[in-house]
Amino acid sequence: MMHLEELIFKFNSFTDCALSEEDDEIFLEILMERDKIFDIITQTETSLTWVRMEHLIKEQEILKRLENIKSKVLKSMENLTQRKKALLSYRSRFPFPPMPAFFEREE
Numbered sequence: 001m002m003h004l005e006e007l008i009f010k011f012n013s014f015t016d017c018a019l020s021e022e023d024d025e026i027f028l029e030i031l032m033e034r035d036k037i038f039d040i041i042t043q044t045e046t047s048l049t050w051v052r053m054e055h056l057i058k059e060q061e062i063l064k065r066l067e068n069i070k071s072k073v074l075k076s077m078e079n080l081t082q083r084k085k086a087l088l089s090y091r092s093r094f095p096f097p098p099m100p101a102f103f104e105r106e107e
Contacts, residue, residue, distance in 0.1 A: 002040075004041065004044055004045055004050070007037055007044070008041065008050050009040060010037050011034060011037045011038060011077055012055070014030055014031075014034035014061075015034060015055070015058050015062070016058075017030050018030040018034065018062065019058060019061055019062065019065075020030050022070050027065065027069075030068060030071070033060065044066055051074075052056050
């Protein structure tokens with residue numbers, strides 16, 4: 001098992017890596033990995049004396065980024081909902097007439 005200092009270093013590395021990542025999906029994957037490290041840290045160290053002001057500032061940046069991603073997802077969901085409503089409410093105004101049957105009756 002890693003020492004607390006190594007875990008904190010790894011946690012901070014994941015934080016920096018996530019903040020420097022431009023792709024939202026990769027950003028979220030890095031944060032999920034970072035969360036696993038945080039769980040291990042909180043299991044071994046019950047106090048948060050290792051947290052510094054610089055960590056809190058980075059957490060604020062992460063929260064802002066997550067809010068932006070949330071806004072994008074909500075806009076995308078709204079667009080999909082509007083498209084679905086438009087498709088479901090579409091009614092053909094000039095429907096094609098039914099095809100006539102071209103059968104001759106034999107007498």
